[in-house]
Amino acid sequence: MEFIGSSYEGEQKYGRMDGKGRYTFPNETQYVGEMKNGMFHGKGMLYFSNGSKYEATWENGISKQGVFTFADGLLYQEKEWDYCDGYDRRFYSERCNGLRPAGESQLTDHHPPRVIPDGCYDCGDGFYDPSTRVVTSYTSRFLRNAEDREHAWIVRTCRTAWEEECIGSNNEVSSLVK
Structure with missing residues (x-):
């Protein structure tokens, strides 16, 4: 892994990731969870460097079911998504905390x-x-x-x-x- 810039800390079997562990990618994204035969397998969470995360159930390295949460706490919804659409352009923090007073525009989240x-x-x-x-x-x-x-x-x-x-x-x- 030293050649590709990744690292792994955790249980191993036959020299492969197997059991619970932490895999860190070169871009500092981390997978924390269960492994089997060198692949993500079972329950695990991807933590992205921007603060967002993806919690999923994995089978042989493939996500089978998961939930993505943005860094600001917004939970992604595949259906009936009304966040930041053409009708409601507020930032997530404005939805949670209300709009800022007149003259104090909020330029970002x-x-x-x-x-x-x-x-x-x-x-x-x-x-x-x-x-x-x-x-x-x-x-x-x-x-x-x-x-x-x-x-x-x-x-x-x-x-x-x-x-x-x-x-x-x-x-x-x-x-x-x-």
């Missing part, structure tokens, strides 16, 4: 929003630097290189450091006018 590094974009799971085309987590860990389609989407739709400066400037100007 985190309030106050994360400070975006100069020249970067907030792409939802981390910051994107268009000069290097690299997405890093909010804790500065490498996540991925952006392909052309993702680059175009981020540049077109995501919050930027310079927009935040403009918003701050507009608020300062509007408070001076009052």
Whole structure:
């Protein structure tokens, strides 16, 4: 596993993962649960580096039934999903805690929003630097290189450091006018 950047701590049988254990992927996603013959097998949980998790029952490395929970606690629902659809655009924290008062817009699901590094974009799971085309987590860990389609989407739709400066400037100007 040292060659692929993964690690395993737990029970083994015949040199393979077997029993209860913790498998850590190179991107720091972790599987904690039951193994059999070197594969996820039985009850287990995937913990993603962004804080989300997937609890499932596995058979020979394949998820047979599971539940995904986003980092903010929102439980994914396959049917009758009404979160962030065309009719209700509130963030999950706004649904749980209510809307912010007038004049205190909530720009992200985190309030106050994360400070975006100069020249970067907030792409939802981390910051994107268009000069290097690299997405890093909010804790500065490498996540991925952006392909052309993702680059175009981020540049077109995501919050930027310079927009935040403009918003701050507009608020300062509007408070001076009052």
